[in-house]
Amino acid sequence: MMILSGGAPRGRILTAVLVTIVVLLALAPFLFPGSKPLNVAAKVCVYALLVASYDLLIGFTGIVSFAHTMFFGIGSYGVAIALYGMGAGWLAIFVGVLAALVVAAALALAIGLFSLRVQTIFFAMVTLAVASAFAVLASQLSWLTGGEDGRTFQIPAVLRPGYKLLEQPLFGVDVNGRILAYYLLFLTVVALFLVMLRIVQSPFGRVLQAIRENPFRAEALGFRIIGHRTLANVLAALFAALAGALNALWLRYAGPDTSLSFSIMLDILVMVVIGGMGTLYGAIVGAAVFVLAQNYLQTLMGVAFGALNAAGVPFIAGFFNPDRWLLWLGALFILSVYFFPAGIVGKLRAESQP
Amino acid sequence: MSVALETRDLTIRFGGHTAVDRVSCSFRPGELVAIVGPNGAGKTTYFNLISGQLRASSGAVLLDGVDITNTSAPERARRGVGRAFQLTNLFPNLTVAENVRLAVQAAAGVHYDMLRPWTERRDLIERADAVLKDVALTAKRGHAAAALPHGDQRKLEVALMMALDPRVYMFDEPTAGMSVDEAPVVLDLIARLKRDTEKIVLLVEHKMDVVRALADRIIVLVNGACVADGAPAEVIASPIVQEAYLGMAPKGAAA
Numbered sequence: 001m002m003i004l005s006g007g008a009p010r011g012r013i014l015t016a017v018l019v020t021i022v023v024l025l026a027l028a029p030f031l032f033p034g035s036k037p038l039n040v041a042a043k044v045c046v047y048a049l050l051v052a053s054y055d056l057l058i059g060f061t062g063i064v065s066f067a068h069t070m071f072f073g074i075g076s077y078g079v080a081i082a083l084y085g086m087g088a089g090w091l092a093i094f095v096g097v098l099a100a101l102v103v104a105a106a107l108a109l110a111i112g113l114f115s116l117r118v119q120t121i122f123f124a125m126v127t128l129a130v131a132s133a134f135a136v137l138a139s140q141l142s143w144l145t146g147g148e149d150g151r152t153f154q155i156p157a158v159l160r161p162g163y164k165l166l167e168q169p170l171f172g173v174d175v176n177g178r179i180l181a182y183y184l185l186f187l188t189v190v191a192l193f194l195v196m197l198r199i200v201q202s203p204f205g206r207v208l209q210a211i212r213e214n215p216f217r218a219e220a221l222g223f224r225i226i227g228h229r230t231l232a233n234v235l236a237a238l239f240a241a242l243a244g245a246l247n248a249l250w251l252r253y254a255g256p257d258t259s260l261s262f263s264i265m266l267d268i269l270v271m272v273v274i275g276g277m278g279t280l281y282g283a284i285v286g287a288a289v290f291v292l293a294q295n296y297l298q299t300l301m302g303v304a305f306g307a308l309n310a311a312g313v314p315f316i317a318g319f320f321n322p323d324r325w326l327l328w329l330g331a332l333f334i335l336s337v338y339f340f341p342a343g344i345v346g347k348l349r350a351e352s353q354p
Numbered sequence: 355m356s357v358a359l360e361t362r363d364l365t366i367r368f369g370g371h372t373a374v375d376r377v378s379c380s381f382r383p384g385e386l387v388a389i390v391g392p393n394g395a396g397k398t399t400y401f402n403l404i405s406g407q408l409r410a411s412s413g414a415v416l417l418d419g420v421d422i423t424n425t426s427a428p429e430r431a432r433r434g435v436g437r438a439f440q441l442t443n444l445f446p447n448l449t450v451a452e453n454v455r456l457a458v459q460a461a462a463g464v465h466y467d468m469l470r471p472w473t474e475r476r477d478l479i480e481r482a483d484a485v486l487k488d489v490a491l492t493a494k495r496g497h498a499a500a501a502l503p504h505g506d507q508r509k510l511e512v513a514l515m516m517a518l519d520p521r522v523y524m525f526d527e528p529t530a531g532m533s534v535d536e537a538p539v540v541l542d543l544i545a546r547l548k549r550d551t552e553k554i555v556l557l558v559e560h561k562m563d564v565v566r567a568l569a570d571r572i573i574v575l576v577n578g579a580c581v582a583d584g585a586p587a588e589v590i591a592s593p594i595v596q597e598a599y600l601g602m603a604p605k606g607a608a609a
Contacts, residue, residue, distance in 0.1 A: 005471040005473075006471045006473035007471075198468075198469065198471060199468045201471045201473075202468040202470055202471060202472065203459050203465075203468075203470070203472060203475065204468035205468065205472075206455065206456055206472060207456070207459070209445070209448060209452075210445050210456050213445035213446060213447055214443065214444065214445050216407075216443065217439075217443045217444065217445065218445075219428045219431070220405065220407070220427055220428075220431055220439075220443075221428075221431055221456060221457055222428045222431030222432040222460045222518075223428060223460060224428050225428075227465075227466075228466075231466065
């Protein structure tokens with residue numbers, strides 16, 4: 001429990017689900033060889049981190065922000081611009097990440113100090129405006145960001161697919177730079193997740209929850225709510241920027257669609273709601289369910305479509321046309337909100353209460 | 355003994371209505387002062403002006419001679435003005451223990467410590483456990499505050515004050531809505547505070563027997579103004595109080 005900072009998942013089923021997800025992610029390169037499964041696993045890791053950092057805001061502090069993709073984008077572009085400009089090297093990664101963290105912290109601090117004293121809904125609007133402005137800026141400054149095309153860059157040689165770590169295949173899989181990159185990503189996400197878990201279990205984390213529950217009372221006890229909210233905003237921005245940097249390194253690319261678009265913001269919201277707000281573990285479950293659905297629902301529907309067509313029921317088969325996968329994703333979302341209003345993690349915790 | 359808390363001509367107006375009207379009172383350490391008056395007399399508003407939930411239109415609040423009239427509520431809390439509320443005001447989805455620990459944490463000045471888990475702060479946890487024992491809520495420590503019955507929520511409200519351990523305790527009808535068996539637990543705790551010669555205890559209370567039993571002094575507010583200030587027996591016997599507050603001037607009239 002040391003490693004979990006006293007914030008164990010609570011509930012046997014929930015623990016089993018989480019352990020399963022983490023073990024599958026840890027062994028993904030060997031259990032599911034091939035480039036698509038590895039990409040999906042990497043995306044689950046990146047989004048688990050990103051959604052957890054958002055949960056720090058919306059779930060623990062009660063702040064609704066729409067600027068979270070902006071910080072994700074800052075991380076992505078920081079790494080992309082540094083590696084594009086300085087060439088593929090570890091120093092460039094370091095410089096890129098550091099610059100991104102500084103920019104993200106400064107922006108989050110500015111947004112926080114200027115607007116966290118206003119009501120929730122106004123703060124949400126401010127973040128929406130700032131994020132939109134930032135997205136436009138990123139696409140206009142094409143000399144720096146590559147505009148709509150984004151930036152494709154090279155990463156250090158040991159992380160490329162061409163690099164062979166072992167001469168012999170391990171468990172029938174060639175251990176190349178890509179797998180090394182995956183483990184770098186996976187372990188970084190695990191470490192950062194544990195840091196966040198520690199933060200929410202700390203005295204500071206309790207004050208955040210107190211502010212979410214009753215800001216008036218928190219003030220009467222002597223807590224400065226603006227200071228705490230601003231700090232939470234900065235922390236969430238830093239973790240989001242790190243998630244963005246990891247994502248860009250994995251994709252070897254940063255562009256508006258992969259790191260800044262508003263649809264990513266919506267995905268984050270869906271994931272945090274499906275997983276369960278204010279639990280942090282919800283981020284892992286939410287990201288796993290959502291990314292798997294996003295990537296395999298279409299395949300699954302293709303199979304059903306083919307089978308139903310072959311069985312001669314074209315009308316019903318129409319529902320399963322792979323092109324309509326988003327409809328089903330939407331239906332799944334509505335059902336999950338209806339049946340698990342506290343998210344999957346909230347539901348599993350409630351089930352295990354005596 | 356020096357004056358510790360003082361209000362000078364403290365006034366607040368809401369539009370044309372003067373809710374608190376030039377109230378000048380001083381409170382010495384070791385004193386328990388009851389503030390009484392009919393409904394709408396401005397007792398809670400006077401409290402809000404002292405603890406910072408409202409800002410005065412004119413006049414001043416001084417703590418140890420320092421003007422704190424324009425400081426924020428959290429700033430006043432950090433300086434030692436602790437406030438319990440008339441309407442229960444807790445952290446509803448946190449457990450009873452977590453509620454109390456937050457107040458203990460505030461008292462210890464632990465605001466931004468984010469690298470150590472809660473569970474390692476044994477000192478804070480033990481202090482919170484002691485407070486829970488005092489208010490007889492130990493058995494319900496794991497319940498969410500929102501799930502408690504009303505009487506227990508009131509006790510928790512008092513527990514937050516005990517845990518905060520301020521220099522000025524401000525209780526706004528601490529036993530309102532409590533059952534006959536529950537009220538003594540809270541009143542005993544307040545009575546125990548009297549033994550501490552460093553603390554000032556301010557108490558808004560409707561039940562005259564409680565006031566008589568606890569108060570060293572009584573202040574009577576009517577229409578926002580202070581109409582009497584003195585020893586309990588004197589104040590209760592004075593005609594102005596009999597008429598204005600107790601409404602008993604004509605014999606046999608309804609209270």
